[in-house]
Amino acid sequence: MIKCDIGFARKFIEDDAYFKARKKADNALDQLRDKTGPGSEWLGWRDILADPNDAELEQIGSLGEEIRAKADVFIVCGIGGSYLGAKAVIDALSPHFGSNGPEILFAGHHIGGKYLEEMLTYLKEPKEDGSAKNIYLNVISKSGSTLETALAFRILRELLEKMYGEDSSEHIICTTSKERGLLNKVIDEKGYRKFIIPEDVGGRYSVLTPVGLLPIAVAGIDIRTLFYGAVSAYNQYEDNAEDLLEYAALRNAIHESGKTIDVFATFEPELTSLGGWIQQLLGESEGKEGKGIFPTVATFSTDLHSLGQFIQQGQRSLMETFIIVEKPFSKLRVNEIEGDGDNLNYLAGRSFHEINTKAREGTTEAHSEGDVPIVRISMETLNAENIGKLIYFFELLTGIFVYSLGVNPFNQPGVEDYKKAMYRLLGK
Ligand SMILES: O=P(O)(O)OC[C@H]1O[C@](O)(CO)[C@@H](O)[C@@H]1O
Numbered sequence: 488m489i490k491c492d493i494g495f496a497r498k499f500i501e502d503d504a505y506f507k508a509r510k511k512a513d514n515a516l517d518q519l520r521d522k523t524g525p526g527s528e529w530l531g532w533r534d535i536l537a538d539p540n541d542a543e544l545e546q547i548g549s550l551g552e553e554i555r556a557k558a559d560v561f562i563v564c565g566i567g568g569s570y571l572g573a574k575a576v577i578d579a580l581s582p583h584f585g586s587n588g589p590e591i592l593f594a595g596h597h598i599g600g601k602y603l604e605e606m607l608t609y610l611k612e613p614k615e616d617g618s619a620k621n622i623y624l625n626v627i628s629k630s631g632s633t634l635e636t637a638l639a640f641r642i643l644r645e646l647l648e649k650m651y652g653e654d655s656s657e658h659i660i661c662t663t664s665k666e667r668g669l670l671n672k673v674i675d676e677k678g679y680r681k682f683i684i685p686e687d688v689g690g691r692y693s694v695l696t697p698v699g700l701l702p703i704a705v706a707g708i709d710i711r712t713l714f715y716g717a718v719s720a721y722n723q724y725e726d727n728a729e730d731l732l733e734y735a736a737l738r739n740a741i742h743e744s745g746k747t748i749d750v751f752a753t754f755e756p757e758l759t760s761l762g763g764w765i766q767q768l769l770g771e772s773e774g775k776e777g778k779g780i781f782p783t784v785a786t787f788s789t790d791l792h793s794l795g796q797f798i799q800q801g802q803r804s805l806m807e808t809f810i811i812v813e814k815p816f817s818k819l820r821v822n823e824i825e826g827d828g829d830n831l832n833y834l835a836g837r838s839f840h841e842i843n844t845k846a847r848e849g850t851t852e853a854h855s856e857g858d859v860p861i862v863r864i865s866m867e868t869l870n871a872e873n874i875g876k877l878i879y880f881f882e883l884l885t886g887i888f889v890y891s892l893g894v895n896p897f898n899q900p901g902v903e904d905y906k907k908a909m910y911r912l913l914g915k
Pocket of ligand 1: 566567568569627628629630631632633636690691771899902
């Protein structure tokens with residue numbers, strides 16, 4: 488299972504403060520289970536695991552296979568919870584270089600014109616054998632009106648219509664709410680294939696719905712294994728959520744003690760995007776009413792050479808959460824060289840995994856001595872099942888932690904403010 492070790496953080500918190508926070512965490516879990524907390528109409532992310540929809544998993548899986556067989560490029564067009572979960576899982580479980588399936592591109596997650604313009608050029612370029620690229624587009628937007636996504640969809644749709652004419656509807660799949668939103672109007676007009684985002688699942692909790700599952704399936708990842716990993720975590724925590732209650736209580740006590748930043752750090756570059764998903768999940772859920780610990784993401788040891796100085800000696804406003812993979816998933820070892828010109832022969836024969844582990848242990852020791860509370864979340868091996876478990880682990884943690892702050896974890900009213908100002912400036 489997912490292991491959660493709060494040992495390197497607990498020593499920073501007095502017993503009284505911890506036990507007070509623990510009571511709040513216990514109450515928060517009751518609120519989630521009884522559906523009595525604020526925003527309880529948004530708890531569908533738990534229900535989908537309590538009662539899995541195997542027929543839908545099957546349907547998404549077979550469309551994923553169909554697209555894998557036909558497409559050269561698959562574009563995921565969405566922002567926030569409409570792409571971060573898919574990107575997290577795909578980056579965690581796919582090769583860094585090359586792949587045996589379609590190239591997966593992301594669009595609609597910003598308004599950078601250069602990016603989209605270059606994407607259009609790239610999509611129009613023929614393959615090495617001179618034939619045109621076969622392109623599929625999955626637009627994902629629960630509201631159907633998010634500007635970043637809608638703009639990119641408009642541009643990409645035009646390209647596909649030019650390329651495929653009437654057949655373009657074969658190449659476009661929409662993932663949106665059942666009835667709400669402008670995307671449904673376009674779907675009705677054009678006859679695009681559609682997947683429904685359950686009404687009671689908010690964007691940042693939606694990776695295990697068609698939102699995340701279709702792109703993940705197209706990437707060749709076994710979505711059933713992923714999903715059922717989450718189901719097994721759900722069942723485990725319904726039985727005993729002690730680990731999560733301790734973690735939520737500790738994070739709450741750290742929040743009370745005045746820490747304002749939580750650096751979600753991994754020593755595995757494959758997991759950087761997972762940090763991005765956690766960042767939205769926690770950030771949009773907890774950051775309200777002047778409360779919350781600002782979640783941010785780092786990849787170590789890379790960022791030990793940029794943020795490391797601050798973490799070790801800067802303002803003591805930080806905690807860290809390490810996301811750890813225990814077993815090696817690379818066999819690479821250090822080679823021995825004649826003369827030892829770079830003085831690295833003392834590492835010859837040792838694996839990169841071992842060296843990376845020592846870097847992590849050394850960092851834990853140093854940061855801990857620098858008064859940074861560290862929580863360590865680990866999985867044994869990096870695979871779809873464990874990523875599924877980790878997804879539910881963080882969803883449930885978020886629910887418990889944010890309810891124990893006395894805040895609604897399921898809305899995001901603050902996001903509207905930039906939109907209002909932007910639309911006014913754009914003359915909408
Ligand atoms: O799927 P939609 O409706 O386009 O929303 C995308 C994202 O925008 C937000 O509504 C606000 O950032 C997120 O909660 C959501 O994940």
